[in-house]
Amino acid sequence: MITPAQTPLYEIKANLFKALAHPARIRILELLAAAPDTAAPVSYLLAETGLEASHLSQHLATLRRHGVVTSVRTANAVTYRLAHPKISELLAIARVFLLDSLAGSSEQLRLAQELPAGHLGSTGPVGIPDRLGSTDGLESTAP
Structure with missing residues (x-):
């Protein structure tokens, strides 16, 4: 079995592009890229994308799982930021x-x-x- 350290770089790149391969996820990333400090609360992303909360949550989870975004929870809000x-x-x-x-x-x-x-x-x-x-x-x- 191939360990993550042995995974060819082209496969890792392909997985990254799979994570980006949805118009809603690209829109989320563009919103974060344009936001101050490349970060925005979920409430802003909901308002700007027009997605249902559950759909936005799924897209953000995919981006987070692939290391494209990070999240920080404060008292009553979650803020997402570009990971790099x-x-x-x-x-x-x-x-x-x-x-x-x-x-x-x-x-x-x-x-x-x-x-x-x-x-x-x-x-x-x-x-x-x-x-x-x-x-x-x-x-x-x-x-």
Whole structure:
């Protein structure tokens, strides 16, 4: 049996990304990253995410179990904090990567739509060639 110390780093990374692989958890992390001292009480997270308390609790437990957030209980409140400042950087890097990817996709789509009709051969219903060069009986909408 492999001990945690023998677990390959790529498996550990995959588990980290599994912990991040939910839109609500990303939203929670972004809220914490933007909060003063990267910390916020559960009441704030509830209000900002709009999640039910039980769902928020499950997401926070997943993030805590994977070491992404920590929690501190005071008299009548629980405050969550990013476990490491690099988590904010990871979110920022992901944002830049996605914005660049989306910008590239938008640019490619814009360029494809500006091509003259017939430039790419037979086109599908939105002016983009299909795999077989057939329009399936539909006319191109390209100018």
